[in-house]
Amino acid sequence: MNVQAVLIATAVVAAVGVAIAVLLSIAEKAFHVEVDEREAEVRECLAGNNCGACGYAGCDALASAIVKGEAPVTACTVAGQAGADKIAAIMGVEAGKMERHVAFVRCSGTTDLRTKKFDYYGTKTCTAVKFALGRGDMSCSFGCMGYGSCVAVCDSKAIRIINGKAVVEPELCVACGKCVKTCPQQLIELVPANSVYRVQCSNKQRGKVVKVNCQAGCIGCGLCERNCPSGAIKVVDNLARIDYTKCTACGLCAEKCPSKVIRKYN
Helix, strand or coil: CCHHHHHHHHHHHHHHHHHHHHHHHHHHHHHCCCCCCHHHHHHHHCCCCCCCCCCCCCHHHHHHHHHHCCCCCCCCCCCHHHHHHHHHHHHCCCCCCCCCEEEEECCCCCCCCCCECCCCCCCCCHHHHHHHHCCCCECCCCCCCCCCHHHHHCCCCCEEEECCEEEECCCCCCCCCHHHHHCCCCCEEEEECCCCEEECCCCCCCHHHHHHHCCCCCCCCCHHHHHCCCCCEEEECCEEEECCCCCCCCCHHHHHCCCCCEEECC
């Protein structure tokens, strides 16, 4: 064995190791990013769902945004008021009162109010039906497909399919927004939990066509708009929409609605 060759090889390996260590040390100092220790504290107060309802990629991204002042301490709807209060204490600010929201399905078309155009035998998910058939197999092409894609993504088990239509249990809903993003018909929206009257329809077709396809659809007659004393309801694209910031819950819109598609929830 050539002892000298072994020693030379050992010295070369050691020198390379030292060089790499030095380079890594320099790189670490050059590219080091200071992390505010409050980020970890805020992260602990978030729900941990990584649902994206806040508009950020996940809870880590939201925690960073809150600490940087780019997002409000109330951004996590799932964490609720309790979470917002804890985060506010960490950030040294006031959280204020957080308005609770719940998911709402803008469709009243149960199986007894509309019919199927044909029988579908493919994959039983709303997304698959939407892809295969365009607007589904029900007579109302704007309504709930009833295959439960929203049910599958709801971690809090707040949604069920009843009589062919998705129904939200408000007490269980945490307003994560997963169902809103999943629904291919864009039927589900987050509304204030204390909103009293809601329009349970999404059909933008004209009245006659609506009535042919669903017995409980909005016909865009405008009676609700003309009778609302606070200007809280407007008919846009043949469909009534309520501005909850203006609604006084007087009930005149529901009283005047001939289709009874505006309903009381609280």
